[in-house]
Each structure stands twice: as structure tokens, then as C-alpha cells.
Amino acid sequence: MSKYLKSLGALYFASAIALFIFIEYYLAVPVLSAASKELQGFAITAGGFAIVLGFTEMARLHLTRIRKKTAKEWPFSICLLVALGVITILGLVLTPRHWIYQTLFGNVYTPLDSAMYALTGFYIISATFRAFRIRSMDMLIFMIPAMLILMYNGPIFAAVWEGFGPLGAWLVDVANTAALRAYRITAAVGAVVFTVRVILGIERRWLG
Amino acid sequence: MSKSGLTPARMNYILWAIFLAFMIIPAVRPIGIPFPIGPEAKHAYELVQNLPEGSLVFFSVDASIGGWAEVGPGGEALFQHVMAKRHRVVFVALTAPDGPLIAEQMVNKYHVKDTRKYGVDYVIFPYLPGGVTAAMAMADDFWKAFGKDYYGSPLDTLPIMKDVHGAKDFKLAITLDNNAGTETLATQWWTKYKTVIISQTMVMMYSWLRPYKDGGQVEALLSGARHGAEYEYLIKSPGAGMASTDMISLTHAGMVIAVIISNSVYYFVRKGEKK
Numbered sequence: 431m432s433k434y435l436k437s438l439g440a441l442y443f444a445s446a447i448a449l450f451i452f453i454e455y456y457l458a459v460p461v462l463s464a465a466s467k468e469l470q471g472f473a474i475t476a477g478g479f480a481i482v483l484g485f486t487e488m489a490r491l492h493l494t495r496i497r498k499k500t501a502k503e504w505p506f507s508i509c510l511l512v513a514l515g516v517i518t519i520l521g522l523v524l525t526p527r528h529w530i531y532q533t534l535f536g537n538v539y540t541p542l543d544s545a546m547y548a549l550t551g552f553y554i555i556s557a558t559f560r561a562f563r564i565r566s567m568d569m570l571i572f573m574i575p576a577m578l579i580l581m582y583n584g585p586i587f588a589a590v591w592e593g594f595g596p597l598g599a600w601l602v603d604v605a606n607t608a609a610l611r612a613y614r615i616t617a618a619v620g621a622v623v624f625t626v627r628v629i630l631g632i633e634r635r636w637l638g
Numbered sequence: 639m640s641k642s643g644l645t646p647a648r649m650n651y652i653l654w655a656i657f658l659a660f661m662i663i664p665a666v667r668p669i670g671i672p673f674p675i676g677p678e679a680k681h682a683y684e685l686v687q688n689l690p691e692g693s694l695v696f697f698s699v700d701a702s703i704g705g706w707a708e709v710g711p712g713g714e715a716l717f718q719h720v721m722a723k724r725h726r727v728v729f730v731a732l733t734a735p736d737g738p739l740i741a742e743q744m745v746n747k748y749h750v751k752d753t754r755k756y757g758v759d760y761v762i763f764p765y766l767p768g769g770v771t772a773a774m775a776m777a778d779d780f781w782k783a784f785g786k787d788y789y790g791s792p793l794d795t796l797p798i799m800k801d802v803h804g805a806k807d808f809k810l811a812i813t814l815d816n817n818a819g820t821e822t823l824a825t826q827w828w829t830k831y832k833t834v835i836i837s838q839t840m841v842m843m844y845s846w847l848r849p850y851k852d853g854g855q856v857e858a859l860l861s862g863a864r865h866g867a868e869y870e871y872l873i874k875s876p877g878a879g880m881a882s883t884d885m886i887s888l889t890h891a892g893m894v895i896a897v898i899i900s901n902s903v904y905y906f907v908r909k910g911e912k913k
Binding site for chain 1: 650707768769867883901
């Protein structure tokens with residue numbers, strides 16, 4: 431019963447807050463705006479706690495791996511925890527403006543993150559190479575626009591023939607965007623429906 | 639394994655080696671392949687260029703450093719342009735915790751401190767968690783959303799902040815985005831305050847964000863290093879974008895050639911097998 435009442439309380443609380451923000455957005459009432467700003471402040475604070483939660487969860491996961499000596503993983507977990515600890519302590523004690531923190535960010539984190547992102551490029555190359563094998567008519571239909579978009583994105587092709595520009599632009603701006611727009615509208619309608627269900631208390635799965 | 643001993647793994651290594659060469663060669667010896675200047679870069683350039691001097695510009699660094707190779711060239715070109723036009727710039731980070739550090743790196747890289755004064759001409763704010771909520775809070779009341787700037791100075795000690803209260807005060811909002819900065823600004827800032835938005839994003843996000851451009855929420859949508867190169871050309875400041883144009887050209891041409899060759903081989907092999 432107590433658990434049920436707690437859930438009900440959370441449900442009504444969330445519905446009231448959501449409804450309030452919703453109404454405030456459309457009605458420019460100064461009193462409502464002031465209260466809305468306070469609530470936004472709470473949300474920003476909650477966002478900060480989410481970062482702390484992520485930090486502790488990650489630390490917990492990797493500590494478990496080290497404790498259990500999970501095969502092939504625990505040495506990397508030690509590296510991660512050491513890096514996490516060093517950067518956190520430096521950030522808290524010296525602040526991110528300190529030259530040591532800036533050096534680590536500029537000379538360690540920046541090249542590592544860029545390299546990790548760049549690595550995906552090589553996998554995309556091999557994946558594209560395999561995906562573009564024409565095994566059927568469907569694959570041919572799929573490949574032609576894909577190749578045209580490749581040619582549109584590479585400036586050398588427009589330098590060879592100007593037509594690649596408008597052709598690729600049409601595929602990206604009209605054909606591709608049309609499909610994505612449908613997807614976006616569907617997702618947005620879904621989000622609105624979900625929000626209304628939360629406000630009305632019909633949607634309760636978020637309570638856990 | 640095929641008769642030639644060319645396994646898929648070996649094929650990958652060959653491909654990667656070829657494409658690595660396509661990236662390294664133009665980096666060492668630029669070829670200077672020409673590229674056309676598109677309307678999108680021109681439009682973004684005109685938006686910044688036509689603002690009256692000293693206009694307040696909201697500059698949100700919403701890209702993590704991993705995607706900087708794509709977002710950075712255009713972002714840095716926009717940064718140089720707003721600074722050269724002597725606009726007053728407010729740096730924030732809506733969706734990327736790296737944002738303030740990247741803003742600081744740009745300030746140092748382009749020696750902004752020599753010509754512009756911190757707190758008067760520009761100010762950097764820390765990352766504010768909360769995404770959409772944080773954007774709403776900034777739009778409504780900057781002073782309430784941030785108690786202090788990135789360096790811990792109270793806002794009343796920063797002269798620029800006398801004119802900054804909320805979204806209404808900004809003539810232009812720029813987002814360097816490989817996350818959700820464009821959507822956040824379009825839905826929260828444009829919808830309520832009709833803020834003019836320029837977005838510099840990644841190529842793969844272009845189509846996803848294009849509806850905002852078509853709907854008028856985003857005034858100019860730049861994507862990838864290519865638009866960055868175009869913007870660098872327009873402000874006459876060659877940088878990473880123009881340097882990477884040759885790489886983009888060569889790798890894309892390499893991909894097209896590789897696909898044509900492999901399909902031709904595949905076609906003739908299958909034809910031979912049928913016989």
C-alpha cells in the first residue's frame with residue numbers, strides 16, 4: 431500500500447509539474463514565469479546529479495571488473511579508473527582553468543578522442559565497400575544514389591562536372607530529407623503522445 | 639579464402655592502406671583541388687557580415703572534441719568572423735561538457751586577447767547540464783541560469799553582461815553541433831524568441847537537421863569540413879577546412895573507383911562461373 435501511495439504521489443507530482451511548464455510556455459503570466467524559472471533551476475541541478483550518477487555507476491562497473499579479474503578487461507578498467515580519478519581530482523582541486531588540466535585536455539584527451547573518431551572512418555570504408563557490391567537490381571537501385579552522394583560530397587567531382595552538385599543536392603535536400611522528415615514527424619508525434627500520457631497518469635512505466 | 643588468398647581481412651588492410659595514403663599525401667603535399675562556394679556558406683557569411691558592429695552573438699560550442707575535425711573548420715571560421723567584425727560574443731555549452739575548454743582553445747589559438755577584452759567583448763560560461771531545460775533557462779534569464787562565468791567571476795563584474803539578460807538580447811545564435819545543439823536552439827530559442835540561428839554540424843547530421851532549415855527555424859545550416867572550407871575561403875583565412883578538402887576529394891574519388899573496380903571484377907567472375 432505504501433509503495434502504491436508513493437508511486438501515486440510521484441505520478442501526481444510529475445503530472446502537475448509537466449502541466450505547469452506546459453501552461454507557462456503558452457501563457458505569459460509573470461507569476462507563472464517566475465515559478466517556472468525556479469523549476470528550471472531544479473532541473474539543471476538534477477542534470478548535474480545525473481553526471482555524478484553516471485560517474486559512480488561507471489566507477490562501480492569497473493571496480494567490479496577489477497575485483498572479479500574479468501578476462502581481458504580488468505587491466506583496461508584500471509587504466510580507466512586511474513584516468514578518471516586523476517582528471518576528477520585535478521578538475522576539483524586545480525579547476526579546469528589550470529595549465530596542467532589544460533595540457534591534459536589539449537595533449538592527451540584531444541588527440542585520443544580525435545583518433546577514436548577517426549578510426550571509425552576506416553570501418554566505414556570497408557563497410558561501404560561491401561555494401562556497394564551489386565548482387566541484385568535492388569542493390570543497384572540503392573547504389574546509384576549512394577554513389578551520387580559520394581560524388582556530391584567530394585569537391586573534385588563538382589570540379590570535373592558541375593552537374594554533380596545540383597544532382598547530389600537534390601538527393602540530400604529533397605529525397606533524403608523527405609524520408610527523414612517523415613521519421614522525425616512520427617517521432618515528434620510519439621513524444622507528444624507520451625508526454626500527454628505522462629501528464630494524464632496513463633503512462634506509468636517510468637515509475638519503475 | 640579465395641584462390642588468390644585474398645581474405646576479407648586482408649582486403650580490409652589493403653583498402654585501409656590505400657585510403658591512408660589518400661589522406662597522408664595531400665596533407666604532406668596539398669594538391670589544391672578547386673571547390674565551389676555554395677549558397678549555404680555564403681548565406682551564413684552574410685548573416686554575420688551584415689550584423690551591426692558590437693551586436694551580441696550567442697556562441698554555443700556543442701561539439702565534443704572527437705567530432706572537431708568536421709565541425710571545427712567551420713566553427714573556427716565563424717569564430718574568426720564574429721571576432722573580426724567586433725561583435726560581442728557570449729560562449730556557452732548547451733550539450734557538450736567540452737564546450738568551454740574548446741572555446742578557450744579558440745580564444746588562445748587566434749590570439750583574441752590581443753585585440754578583444756574578456757568581460758567586455760566576450761565572455762565564456764561553463765557547461766550547464768540539462769539540455770533543453772538549460773537552454774530554456776538561459777533564454778529566460780541568463781543571470782539566474784549562471785551565477786558566475788567560467789572563471790568564477792560574478793556576472794555584475796563583467797560589463798558585457800549589462801546587455802545580456804536573455805534570448806531577446808542576441809542578434810544571432812551560432813551552434814557548433816555534433817550533438818543536439820541545433821534542435822535545442824531551434825525548439826527553444828527560435829520558437830519563442832525567433833532568434834536567428836546558424837548551425838555548423840557534421841555531414842551525417844545534415845539531412846536530420848535539414849527540416850529545421852526548410853522550416854525557417856535554422857537560418858543557415860553548414861555541414862562538415864567542406865562548408866568549413868567554403869567559409870574559410872569567404873573570410874580569406876585558409877585553415878583546416880581548406881587543407882582537408884584535398885583529402886575529402888581523394889578519399890571520395892578513391893571510394894568511387896574502388897566500388898567500380900570491385901563490381902566489374904565481381905561481374906566478370908560471376909559471368910565466368912556461369913559459363
